[in-house]
Amino acid sequence: MKKKNVFIKGAITPDFIANSIAKHQTKTTIGAHDIFLGQVRADEIDGKTVTAIEYTAYEEMANTKFDEIREATFDKFDLTCMHIYHSLGAVKAGEICLFVFVSSPRRKQAIKAMEHLVEVIKAESPIFGKEIFEDETHQWKVNN
Amino acid sequence: MLVTIKYFGMLVESTKLTQETINISTDTTTIQDLENIVLVKYPTLQNSTYNIAQNQKIADKKQRLNNGDELAFLPPFAGG
Numbered sequence: 385m386k387k388k389n390v391f392i393k394g395a396i397t398p399d400f401i402a403n404s405i406a407k408h409q410t411k412t413t414i415g416a417h418d419i420f421l422g423q424v425r426a427d428e429i430d431g432k433t434v435t436a437i438e439y440t441a442y443e444e445m446a447n448t449k450f451d452e453i454r455e456a457t458f459d460k461f462d463l464t465c466m467h468i469y470h471s472l473g474a475v476k477a478g479e480i481c482l483f484v485f486v487s488s489p490r491r492k493q494a495i496k497a498m499e500h501l502v503e504v505i506k507a508e509s510p511i512f513g514k515e516i517f518e519d520e521t522h523q524w525k526v527n528n
Numbered sequence: 529m530l531v532t533i534k535y536f537g538m539l540v541e542s543t544k545l546t547q548e549t550i551n552i553s554t555d556t557t558t559i560q561d562l563e564n565i566v567l568v569k570y571p572t573l574q575n576s577t578y579n580i581a582q583n584q585k586i587a588d589k590k591q592r593l594n595n596g597d598e599l600a601f602l603p604p605f606a607g608g
Contacts, residue, residue: 422608439607442536442600445584446607470607482608502608510581510600511607512537524538525606 390450391443391472395479396421404467404485414464416491418498422482424475432517436476437525442510443472453504461497463488468501470511529554529595533566537603542572552593560589562599578603 392400401421408414427434450468457466464487471481484501488494506527513525529552535543556562559580567573579586581600582593593599 437606440537441607442534442581442584442602445581445600448584506608507605509605509607510536510602511605512603513606514537524603526604527606527608 387447387451388454390447390468390470391441392469393471394473395471395475396469396481396483398480400469401480401483404483408465408487411464411487413489414487415489416494417485417487418491418494420482420484420498420502421480423480424477426477427515429515429517429523432519432521434477434515435518436474436516437481438474438514438516438522439470439472439481440512440514441470441472446470446509446511449509450505453501453508457486457497457501457504460500461486461488462490462493463497466497466501468505470505470509474516529556529593531562531593531595531597531599533562534598534600536600537606539573539576539578539601539603542570542576557592558589559587559591559593559599562593563589566601573601576603 424437454466467485469483475481486494486497514522515525516522530549532549534547540546578601581602583598
């Protein structure tokens with residue numbers, strides 16, 4: 385199987401997401417989609433506000449890991465299709481950095497699969513985030 | 529024996545480089561041995577949290593090194 389590339393340079397646009405939804409209208413065995421969008425938060429830390437997160441990744445390992453995650457999730461849930469996209473580079477507060485899209489004949493499988501997927505993506509994908517403040521200082525984000 | 533080492537995220541602030549290939553002697557046999565060399569080279573890494581991947585898989589430090597291995601020092605993940 386050809387390895388898919390999960391990464392998109394910069395923010396994931398609402399247009400990209402809308403087009404992705406539109407492409408599924410021909411797949412009429414689908415009865416339910418579940419979409420998760422991760423958005424960059426303007427956290428305030430020690431009086432400074434996060435203006436953007438700059439993402440980097442160990443891309444080869446991450447794409448292999450995403451393939452494994454996709455395969456394991458298809459085995460576990462009754463899904464018709466599944467798409468994962470993550471940003472690289474700077475994403476401003478309020479913009480989308482993660483887009484996960486699962487489709488199933490039935491809603492319960494889609495919702496369960498999504499919850500599983502997002503947790504696994506956050507825990508296992510080698511992606512790193514530098515939170516940039518308005519004064520151009522930074523700190524490194526850690527998932528918890 | 530040649531191994532390539534990659535550094536990511538906050539660790540690059542200690543190493544000042546993202547990748548290097550080093551020639552290691554035959555008494556450097558495990559990932560732990562290699563880590564010891566790296567920590568001598570970049571002492572501030574001792575204050576960092578990381579896992580080490582060997583050929584793109586998180587590895588146990590007891591695992592043996594092979595010629596041509598790609599090691600990666602990975603700080604905590606922050607995707608999503």
